[in-house]
Amino acid sequence: MTNTSEAPSADVLMEVKGLKKHFQVKKGYFKKEISNVKAVDGVDVTIYEGETLGIVGESGCGKSTTGEMLLGLMKPTEGSVTFMGKDLTAMNKKELREMRKDIQVIFQDPFASLNPRMTVEELIGEPLKIHTSKTKKEIRNEVVELLEVVGLNQEQLKRYPHEFSGGQRQRIGIARALALKPKLIICDEPVSALDVSIQAQILNLLKKLQREFNLTLVFIAHGLPAVRNISDRIAVMYLGKIVEITDRDQLFAGALHPYTEALLKSIPVDHPSLRSNYQPLEGDLPNPANPPSGCAFHTRCPFAQEICREKAPSLEEHRENHHAACHYPLYK
Amino acid sequence: MSEPLLEIEDLRVRFRSDEGVVSPVNGVSFQVHEGETVAVVGESGSGKSMTSLSILGLVPAPGEVYDGSIRLQGEDLTKMKRSQMRKLRGNEISMIFQEPMTSLNPVFTIGNQMIEVIRLHQKLDKTESIQQAVTMLDLVGIPEPERVLKQFPHQLSGGMRQRVMIAMALSCNPKLLIADEPTTALDVTIQAQILNLMKELKDELNTGVILITHDLGVVAEVADRVVVMYGGEVVEEATVDEIFNHPVHPYTKGLLASVPKMTGPVEELGAIKGSVPTPSEMPTGCKFHPRCPIATDLCKQVHPQLEETTPQHFKRCFHTEGGVKHDEHERSTIS
Numbered sequence: 001m002t003n004t005s006e007a008p009s010a011d012v013l014m015e016v017k018g019l020k021k022h023f024q025v026k027k028g029y030f031k032k033e034i035s036n037v038k039a040v041d042g043v044d045v046t047i048y049e050g051e052t053l054g055i056v057g058e059s060g061c062g063k064s065t066t067g068e069m070l071l072g073l074m075k076p077t078e079g080s081v082t083f084m085g086k087d088l089t090a091m092n093k094k095e096l097r098e099m100r101k102d103i104q105v106i107f108q109d110p111f112a113s114l115n116p117r118m119t120v121e122e123l124i125g126e127p128l129k130i131h132t133s134k135t136k137k138e139i140r141n142e143v144v145e146l147l148e149v150v151g152l153n154q155e156q157l158k159r160y161p162h163e164f165s166g167g168q169r170q171r172i173g174i175a176r177a178l179a180l181k182p183k184l185i186i187c188d189e190p191v192s193a194l195d196v197s198i199q200a201q202i203l204n205l206l207k208k209l210q211r212e213f214n215l216t217l218v219f220i221a222h223g224l225p226a227v228r229n230i231s232d233r234i235a236v237m238y239l240g241k242i243v244e245i246t247d248r249d250q251l252f253a254g255a256l257h258p259y260t261e262a263l264l265k266s267i268p269v270d271h272p273s274l275r276s277n278y279q280p281l282e283g284d285l286p287n288p289a290n291p292p293s294g295c296a297f298h299t300r301c302p303f304a305q306e307i308c309r310e311k312a313p314s315l316e317e318h319r320e321n322h323h324a325a326c327h328y329p330l331y332k
Numbered sequence: 333m334s335e336p337l338l339e340i341e342d343l344r345v346r347f348r349s350d351e352g353v354v355s356p357v358n359g360v361s362f363q364v365h366e367g368e369t370v371a372v373v374g375e376s377g378s379g380k381s382m383t384s385l386s387i388l389g390l391v392p393a394p395g396e397v398y399d400g401s402i403r404l405q406g407e408d409l410t411k412m413k414r415s416q417m418r419k420l421r422g423n424e425i426s427m428i429f430q431e432p433m434t435s436l437n438p439v440f441t442i443g444n445q446m447i448e449v450i451r452l453h454q455k456l457d458k459t460e461s462i463q464q465a466v467t468m469l470d471l472v473g474i475p476e477p478e479r480v481l482k483q484f485p486h487q488l489s490g491g492m493r494q495r496v497m498i499a500m501a502l503s504c505n506p507k508l509l510i511a512d513e514p515t516t517a518l519d520v521t522i523q524a525q526i527l528n529l530m531k532e533l534k535d536e537l538n539t540g541v542i543l544i545t546h547d548l549g550v551v552a553e554v555a556d557r558v559v560v561m562y563g564g565e566v567v568e569e570a571t572v573d574e575i576f577n578h579p580v581h582p583y584t585k586g587l588l589a590s591v592p593k594m595t596g597p598v599e600e601l602g603a604i605k606g607s608v609p610t611p612s613e614m615p616t617g618c619k620f621h622p623r624c625p626i627a628t629d630l631c632k633q634v635h636p637q638l639e640e641t642t643p644q645h646f647k648r649c650f651h652t653e654g655g656v657k658h659d660e661h662e663r664s665t666i667s
Contacts, residue, residue: 058519165607195375195608196546200590200601207600222520225549229592229601248598266524268549270593272572275553280524284489 013184013216014047014070019079021065025289037289039065040076041240044315047184052210052217054231054248056224056263060288061237063220067186070218071105072096083184101131104177108189110169114161120147120172121157127179146175149212150205167198171205178209184216191226203229224267228252236260239288239296242315246322256324256331259297295327303328335405336363337540338387338508343400345382345391347611354611356382358564359400361638364508367538369530371545371555371572373587377608379564380544384510386410387542388427389417404508423453426501428494430513436485436493443481446500453504468499472529491522495529502533512544527553548591552576560584563619564611566638570645580647582624618649626651 021040024033040062047053057063068074070081072088081088083103091099104127107113114123124146125139134142144154150171161169170190177185187206191199207230210217221227227234228248235245236257244257255261262281269275283300286292292299298308307327315325345357357379364370374380385391387402389409402409404424409417421427429435437445446465450456456464462481469477472495485493494514501509511530515523531554534541543555551558551572558575560568560583568581579585589602606623609615618636621627630650638648 058521167607196548196587197375197590197604198607200592200603201605203592204601204603223592224520225592225594228594229598252594263520264594266520267594268523268527268547268553270549270552270591270595271576272552272555273576274595278524280528281521282525284491284522285519 010048010050012046013049013084015080015082016043016045016047016070017080017082019043019066019069019081020077021062021069021074022077035289038240038291039288040069041291043079043237043240043242045235045242045245047216047218049183049216050210050214051232052219052230054227054234055218055220055237056222056227056234057237058222058263058285060239060285062240062288063222063237064188066237067105067188067218067220071103071186072099101180102183104180104182104185106170106173106177106185106187106190109193110166110173111161111193113173114169116161119158119160120152123161123172124175124179127176131180142179143175146178149178149209150175151201165198166194167201170194170198170202174202174205174209178213181213182215184218186218186220188220189222190219192221192223199226206230224263236263239286239291241296241325242323243297243326244322244324245315246319250319250322254330256318256322256329257297257326258301258303258328258330260324261330262300295325334365337366337368337405338364338542339401339403340383340387341401341403343383343386343402344398345379345386345395346398347395349394351612356395356564356611357386360561360564360566361400362559362566362569364540364542366507366540367534368556369534369541369543369554370557370559371543371551372559372561373545373548373551374561375546375587375608377563377610378561380561381512382564383561384427384512384542384544387508387510388421388425389414419453422449422501422506423504424506425508425510426504426506427510427512428497428501428514430516433485433490433493433517435497438485440484441481442483442485442488442496446481446496446503449500450503464503465499468503469496471502471533472496472499473525474499489522490518491525494518494522494526498526498529498533502537502539505537506539508540508542510542510544513546514543515550516545516547523550530554548587560587563609563614565619565648566646567620567648568646569638574642574645578645580641580645581620581649582626582651583620586623586625 019040020042023037023039025035025037027034043066055063069076076089121143124143128134128139128142147153152171191202194202203226209215219227219230231248234248234251235242238259244260255264265278266280281300286299294310295308295313298304313325313327315323317323318329341361343357343360344355346353346355360383372380386397391397397410443465447461450461450464465481466477469480474480474495515526518526545551555572558570558572559566562583568584579588586604590604592601604623615622617633618631621631636648636650638646640646
């Protein structure tokens with residue numbers, strides 16, 4: 001019943017090539033540039049129509065910055081994002097605005113992402129008001145329809161965000177993202193701020209909507225269990241780079257990158273009978289302003305060799321549809 | 333089993349305001365033994381954090397503990413004077429908070445803050461307390477403890493700060509440690525380090541631990557016993573294996589089903605409908621009935637009691653394994 005691996009022959013919706021975002025840190029009277037934070041440092045990924053691509057990683061790995069660039073909200077330092085044949089990074093404001101009908105976003109914090117002075121009707125109707133020439137009445141009818149789609153009802157039209165619980169607010173955010181019938185929705189940590197029982201409701205809702213509206217989702221999160229639940233393919237990021245990308249089941253069955261394996265083993269177990277004596281990774285995430293030489297993971301990697309300290313590995317296909325950036329991938 | 337270290341009985345907390353009285357904790361009872369980790373599980377608004385604040389005597393005004401008892405090795409904490417409680421906190425009972433960034437004072441060095449705790453509670457001079465601080469930092473796996481003592485909180489990473497919090501909490505060798513969502517703010521690989529550390533320390537120091545969390549994965553990883561809370565009450569309590577193998581209460585079952593799994597086939601999650609009611613709009617009868625898939629008229633009217641189903645397994649529900657067995661008995665005991 002689950003569509004595990006999206007056929008690679010499916011239509012390409014978005015093509016990301018050599019995407020980089022470097023932030024300059026300036027200090028002092030003359031604003032001397034002292035360092036360069038490489039938040040995203042060379043991301044290549046292809047997003048196929050109808051799939052859910054999960055992007056996981058710990059804080060500072062650049063997953064949210066990547067998401068913002070895919071949305072066209074942030075100009076990359078280098079690289080291109082091609083959406084339906086057009087390069088987002090070369091668009092002017094007007095073109096970008098037009099394009100946003102097709103790429104929408106769901107944010108993490110449903111408490112901060114909705115304007116507290118707007119009613120539900122205004123919030124969900126706003127994209128329709130801006131992008132279409134529909135009348136007030138038509139917009140209201142559509143908003144009512146959208147509310148029902150996300151599991152809310154007509155009586156809540158005139159209410160304000162503070163009258164809703166976190167889960168309901170996230171539903172409003174989803175309805176807003178759906179309003180223009182986009183092709184792609186970037187979900188940036190959409191369930192992280194929610195209670196467990198509400199997380200499940202939202203994950204189920206996203207899956208249902210994806211089937212109904214034939215949506216393509218990019219699901220950015222740090223929680224691997226949620227990512228596993230919703231994604232067809234998963235990309236693992238570490239310090240601004242994708243270190244591994246493959247089908248969900250393949251990733252869980254045989255991770256190639258030592259970081260992915262450490263990440264998988266760090267997740268608390270599903271059941272007390274699965275407790276193990278796994279010794280977690282030592283050390284902290286390196287500072288992206290001062291990343292280690294060679295492979296960024298070598299400082300924490302149990303298998304690091306001389307070459308890992310000197311040369312950064314590139315993302316290569318080690319198995320069919322299974323890419324990893326590692327000099328010594330784990331073959332099992 | 334031996335005398336429990338901590339015994340909470342029928343604890344009730346209330347907040348009075350112009351709009352009326354709300355009770356975030358409503359008759360909570362459980363015990364913690366030495367060297368045991370008891371996980372208190374529940375979603376926001378279940379009363380789990382308020383329960384832990386009550387143990388420390390830190391319920392914020394206008395809240396108050398108005399009924400029940402909290403006995404630490406036989407002594408009732410609710411009857412203690414403020415000065416007595418102050419001696420106890422940080423000494424016999426310690427707490428680790430969720431956010432290591434905000435629970436350390438940013439204008440004092442780690443050393444200042446750790447030594448303050450140690451000197452306040454133990455009869456050690458300055459050199460001895462520095463020595464004790466170094467030992468504790470070493471114990472929680474901080475490299476170069478002498479250097480870290482001279483640093484300020486902002487110079488440390490989140491994981492390191494949480495280690496400092498744990499070192500500080502353990503520095504007076506407390507009998508009871510309350511950890512309120514100790515790993516929620518941390519990255520996964522750092523969370524694994526901290527959970528590992530907590531397991532090791534518990535074995536080494538034989539501290540009783542109350543672990544407050546909403547993450548069932550963390551529970552599966554470190555807990556010995558589990559107390560599931562909903563709407564300010566305990567709805568189920570059992571050993572960690574029992575909870576995961578034979579959950580009885582529909583809320584516990586729902587929680588377990590709603591957690592995405594890391595193993596096995598990927599399935600639709602069993603979500604619980606609706607959301608946790610606020611204390612001011614608590615329903616009558618069983619507090620879970622509006623969200624419960626098996627609720628009957630009885631559940632809407634009568635408030636179920638916590639009862640033992642099998643030895644050491646307690647539940648607050650009229651329906652065990654789907655059948656209505658105890659309603660007559662329950663009804664008579666309640667009214």
